[in-house]
Structures are given as C-alpha cells and as structure tokens.
Amino acid sequence: MNTERLAIEGGKPVRTDPLPYGRQSITDEDVAAVADALRSDWLTTGPRVASFEKSFARVTGAPHAIAVSSGTAALHVALHAAGVRAGDEVVVPPMTFAASANAALYLGARPVFADVDVDTLCVDPGAVRDAVTPRTRAIIGVDYAGQPCDWDFLRDVASGIPTVDDAAHSLGGSYRGRPVGSLADISTFSFHPVKTITTGEGGMVTTADDRAAERSRVFRNHGITTDHRQRSQSGAFFYEMVELGNNYRLSDIHAALGRSQLARLPAFVATRRAIAAAYDEAFQKLETVRPVRVRADVVHAYHIYPLRLELDRLKADRQNVFQAIRAEGIGVNVHYVPVHLHPYYRRELRTGPGLCPRAEAAYEALVTLPVFARMTPRDVDDVIAAVTKVLRHYAR
Ligand SMILES: *Cc1c(COP(=O)(O)O)cnc(C)c1O
Numbered sequence: 015m016n017t018e019r020l021a022i023e024g025g026k027p028v029r030t031d032p033l034p035y036g037r038q039s040i041t042d043e044d045v046a047a048v049a050d051a052l053r054s055d056w057l058t059t060g061p062r063v064a065s066f067e068k069s070f071a072r073v074t075g076a077p078h079a080i081a082v083s084s085g086t087a088a089l090h091v092a093l094h095a096a097g098v099r100a101g102d103e104v105v106v107p108p109m110t111f112a113a114s115a116n117a118a119l120y121l122g123a124r125p126v127f128a129d130v131d132v133d134t135l136c137v138d139p140g141a142v143r144d145a146v147t148p149r150t151r152a153i154i155g156v157d158y159a160g161q162p163c164d165w166d167f168l169r170d171v172a173s174g175i176p177t178v179d180d181a182a183h184s185l186g187g188s189y190r191g192r193p194v195g196s197l198a199d200i201s202t203f204s205f206h207p208v209k210t211i212t213t214g215e216g217g218m219v220t221t222a223d224d225r226a227a228e229r230s231r232v233f234r235n236h237g238i239t240t241d242h243r244q245r246s247q248s249g250a251f252f253y254e255m256v257e258l259g260n261n262y263r264l265s266d267i268h269a270a271l272g273r274s275q276l277a278r279l280p281a282f283v284a285t286r287r288a289i290a291a292a293y294d295e296a297f298q299k300l301e302t303v304r305p306v307r308v309r310a311d312v313v314h315a316y317h318i319y320p321l322r323l324e325l326d327r328l329k330a331d332r333q334n335v336f337q338a339i340r341a342e343g344i345g346v347n348v349h350y351v352p353v354h355l356h357p358y359y360r361r362e363l364r365t366g367p368g369l370c371p372r373a374e375a376a377y378e379a380l381v382t383l384p385v386f387a388r389m390t391p392r393d394v395d396d397v398i399a400a401v402t403k404v405l406r407h408y409a410r
Pocket of ligand 1: 182205206217
C-alpha cells in the first residue's frame with residue numbers, strides 16, 4: 015500500500031495553486047464582440063439576441079430557439095410552454111440542481127421525484143412510469159453530467175405527456191445521432207460560467223413546436239405579444255399583455271458573448287471529452303472507484319466528471335476523500351445533494367430519505383473532478399495524481 019503522506023495530514027500537496035472545478039474560457043474575440051454590442055444601438059434584446067438564437071437553433075437542430083436570462087428562467091418558460099398549471103404534477107429526477115424541480119413550484123405545480131438509473135444516474139424511465147398519474151403535465155429528464163437520457167424510452171413512457179430536457183449539462187452532446195436540443199419536446203440550457211458556453215448569466219429554450227415557441231417568447235416578455243424591437247420597427251405603440259409573464263429577456267450584451275462562444279462549442283466539447291478520457295483511463299486501474307456508465311448510443315458532453323467511490327473498499331467516507339483531495343490543491347465538488355433532501359423540500363413537500371434510494375446512495379459516494387476548456391495537460395495530471403494518491407492512501 016502506498017503510504018505517501020497526504021497534504022491533509024501535513025504532507026506536500028500535489029499543487030499549491032488551487033485548481034477550480036470549472037471555469038470559463040474568454041478570448042479577445044469574445045471581449046471584442048461584447049465591446050461591439052456596447053457601442054451599438056441595442057443593449058437589451060435586439061439583433062444580437064436574434065442572431066444568437068438562429069445560430070443556437072442550427073447547432074441543436076431545433077426549429078426554434080428562445081434566449082432567456084438564465085437556465086432557471088428557461089426551465090420556468092419551458093414548463094409554462096408545456097402547459098403546466100397550478101395543481102399539476104411534474105415528474106423530475108432528484109439527481110440535479112434544485113432549479114429543475116423549483117420550476118414546477120413557480121407555476122404552483124408539484125414536483126414528483128422519480129429515482130435515477132443506478133449506472134448512469136440519469137432518470138430511470140421505469141421510475142418515471144411509476145411516478146406518472148392522471149395529473150402529470152410534464153416529465154423532466156436531466157442529462158446528468160452531460161450524458162443525454164434515454165430519450166426514446168422516456169418519450170415512449172411519456173406517451174404524449176410533454177417532455178422537457180434540462181440540458182444544462184449536455185450542450186454539444188448527442189443521442190442516437192441526434193443533437194441535444196432536439197431530443198425532448200422542449201429543451202433548456204444554461205450559460206452560467208461553469209457550463210460549456212457562457213454569457214455570464216443566460217439560458218435558452220429550444221423546441222420544434224411552433225406553439226410552445228410562441229408561448230415561450232410571450233412569457234419571457236411579461237406576457238406581451240410584441241417586443242420593443244418589433245414595435246420600433248413597425249412604428250406602432252400598441253401592445254397587449256395576454257398572459258402573466260416575466261422579464262426573462264437576455265440582453266444583446268450577453269448574446270454577443272454567447273454567439274462568440276458558440277463558435278467554439280465543438281472545440282470546448284472535444285477538450286472536455288479528452289480530459290474525461292484521460293480520467294477514465296487513469297481511474298480504471300483503481301479498485302476504489304466505479305465509473306458512472308456511459309451508454310454506447312450517446313456523445314457525452316462532460317459538463318462535469320463525477321467519480322463514484324466504492325465506499326466498502328475505502329477506510330474513509332466521501333467527506334474525508336473530498337477534503338483530502340481539496341487539500342492536495344484540487345477543487346473537487348459534489349453534484350448533487352438530491353433535491354428531495356433539501357430542507358425546503360422536506361418541510362414544504364414532506365419529502366426525505368428513502369424516497370429515491372438510488373440517488374441517495376449515489377450522492378454519498380460522488381466526487382466531481384475538474385473539467386473545463388482551459389485545463390492544461392499538467393492540470394489533468396495533477397488531478398489524476400491527487401485522486402490516485404488519496405484513494406491509494408485510504409484503500410482497505
Ligand atoms: C446550472 C443548472 C441550472 C440552472 O441554470 P442557471 O443558469 O444557473 O439558472 C439548471 N439545471 C441544471 C441541471 C444546471 O446544472
């Protein structure tokens with residue numbers, strides 16, 4: 015057994031400058047694109063938003079793309095466009111960021127948790143089938159870590175109930191040759207700085223459904239049928255508010271960055287996949303980890319790289335391993351605390367441990383390793399060295 019002294023026990027850390035788990039990649043072209051937007055006539059939703067939407071629709075193979083102010087806004091818009099109303103139920107996996115389930119609550123609907131597949135940690139279509147009731151108005155799948163869900167199976171189970179892909183992790187990925195963004199009835203994206211492309215804050219909704227697209231556009235703009243730009247072009251003042259919407263618009267400043275970033279999407283995804291491949295190869299030698307399975311019919315976009323510990327083969331729990339890797343200078347993280355275990359959900363929806371045992375067990379064993387476009391080969395080597403050092407040390 016390797017007895018190299020861990021940094022957490024006073025040994026020398028693998029690196030002294032801490033490596034974050036995710037971080038944006040901004041070029042001079044990105045900066046110039048934003049500066050151009052600032053010097054233009056349009057600051058809020060204008061021609062750069064329209065152009066970003068058009069490019070995004072092309073990349074995702076979706077006829078419609080609607081830019082919004084965050085991934086959370088995109089989820090709210092998507093469920094509204096799917097027809098979710100107060101009293102409805104929305105099926106959602108717990109292995110996700112709280113925003114996926116919160117979107118149902120914004121509309122007065124109830125999130126119903128369906129457990130994940132034990133190997134992929136994407137929602138289990140069988141559990142979705144069990145969760146569906148006559149009140150189910152939408153089914154959300156989360157492409158966990160960047161791996162698209164088994165969407166053909168999910169849509170089959172949904173049999174007509176609208177499906178929503180929370181694709182915050184999977185932009186640039188594909189399933190059975192079809193790009194993410196055209197796998198469910200409606201898909202949502204986030205452009206937070208840790209995601210594959212960024213606008214600072216921002217999001218997108220994609221759909222092939224004309225009506226859902228129209229409802230999305232109206233809902234992001236207060237429920238008003240025309241926007242400021244359309245009115246200024248037509249010279250008319252008149253507008254009508256037909257529904258209760260929000261101001262979820264993306265600005266042209268943000269869209270300028272998004273459009274510029276989108277041009278590098280293939281390179282971003284290729285880099286993420288190469289980093290993941292290096293991790294896969296290094297960790298298959300370790301008996302103390304069990305990989306999250308990647309199905310053969312997907313292109314995984316690797317927003318994150320979750321490492322699953324084999325806890326019975328370790329003398330330490332996840333918390334010890336997490337802290338020991340952090341002490342080595344590697345910014346590990348955990349994705350996710352299952353949503354149904356958050357205090358708000360326990361209090362307001364009476365959820366708690368036992369509701370989704372597979373997600374709960376996975377959570378206890380997960381550590382997220384850094385993956386981002388600007389990682390250098392030395393950064394990747396450091397992650398591998400730190401994980402190997404810590405897991406060898408704690409191996410039974
Ligand atoms: C990041 C993320 C969101 C929320 O996106 P924001 O842009 O931060 O609002 C929603 N769902 C998942 C799975 C995410 O990872």
